[in-house]
Amino acid sequence: MDGTNGQNKSGLNAPKKDYSRPMHTTEHILNQAMCRRFNCGRAFSAHIEAKKSKCDYRFEASKVPSSEDLAAIEAEVNEVISRNLEVTSRIVTREEAAKYTDLSRLPEDASEMVKLVFVGDYDVCPCIGAHVANTSEIGKFRIISTDYKDGVLRIRWKVEAAACTC
Ligand SMILES: [Zn+2]
Numbered sequence: 001m002d003g004t005n006g007q008n009k010s011g012l013n014a015p016k017k018d019y020s021r022p023m024h025t026t027e028h029i030l031n032q033a034m035c036r037r038f039n040c041g042r043a044f045s046a047h048i049e050a051k052k053s054k055c056d057y058r059f060e061a062s063k064v065p066s067s068e069d070l071a072a073i074e075a076e077v078n079e080v081i082s083r084n085l086e087v088t089s090r091i092v093t094r095e096e097a098a099k100y101t102d103l104s105r106l107p108e109d110a111s112e113m114v115k116l117v118f119v120g121d122y123d124v125c126p127c128i129g130a131h132v133a134n135t136s137e138i139g140k141f142r143i144i145s146t147d148y149k150d151g152v153l154r155i156r157w158k159v160e161a162a163a164c165t166c
Pocket of ligand 1: 130
């Protein structure tokens with residue numbers, strides 16, 4: 001970095017899609033909640049849309065979460081959202097990023113500089129998407145349904161809009 005505006009010069013890959021910010025930020029929190037509870041890794045596939053989204057996780061058949069487990073995930077995600085955590089980002093070298101998070105799933109052609117996104121002190125991961133500035137903007141997380149097939153747990157979920165405070 002040369003002290004001028006590094007963001008335009010860092011050569012970061014551009015976002016592929018204009019996500020719904022609340023939904024996409026919730027995806028970060030859900031992934032961290034899943035990792036903490038089940039040690040299953042972050043979703044290997046996700047479809048994030050404004051109204052409802054889905055995330056796919058790999059599970060062995062004997063370890064598929066029960067409905068109680070999933071209720072606990074829903075509660076944890078909502079508890080994290082309710083902490084009003086700031087969502088911030090830092091652009092760092094890959095070497096620096098590796099100290100915080102697993103980079104093994106970055107695409108081969110990813111930039112040398114990596115944008116790390118922090119949801120308070122709860123989650124950090126490399127991401128080029130668009131996020132809310134604070135989890136207070138998110139609203140309520142709901143799991144709509146889940147199913148399990150061929151080693152993949154699919155969670156369908158949504159966020160209900162944050163209550164108007166005016
Ligand atoms: Zn993101």
